[in-house]
Amino acid sequence: MKDPDIEFSKWKFERKQGSFRFAVRTSLPAILGVMVGSSIEPIFISKIAWSWAxxxxILATGFWASVGAFPFSLVIWWWREKKYKRHIAKFEKHT
Structure with a gap:
């Protein structure tokens, strides 16, 4: 079970770096994973040589993966920010 205080202190540090950096750092592994997955199929299954097509x-697949992954990362940012602000409001309410 995660300690909420540690989780919120990590998020406090994360939010100092900004939403754009968070979105790029979060979506980049997903985009690269989709591109690597798309490149593995032609290497091992295709009987023709590697071509420009x-x-x-693969580049188009990476583009469409970024179209999906980047906004999803911003949704994750929004959700965590909302959770953090709700936690801070509860904490300030008790003090």
């Missing part, structure tokens, strides 16, 4: 397909 496969390269553009």
């Amino acid at each position: 496969q390269t553009t397909n």
Whole structure:
């Protein structure tokens, strides 16, 4: 079980770095994972040599993955920020 105080102190540090940096850092592994997954299939399954069409397909897949992953990271940021502010409000209410 996670200690909420540790989780909120980590988030306090994370929010100092900014939402854009958080979104990039969170979505980049997902985007790279989709691109690597797309590049593995032609290497091992395809019987033709690597071509420019496969390269553009991988780049297009990475673009569409970023279209999905980046906004999702911003939603995660919004949710954590809302959770943090609710926690701070409860804490200030008790003091």
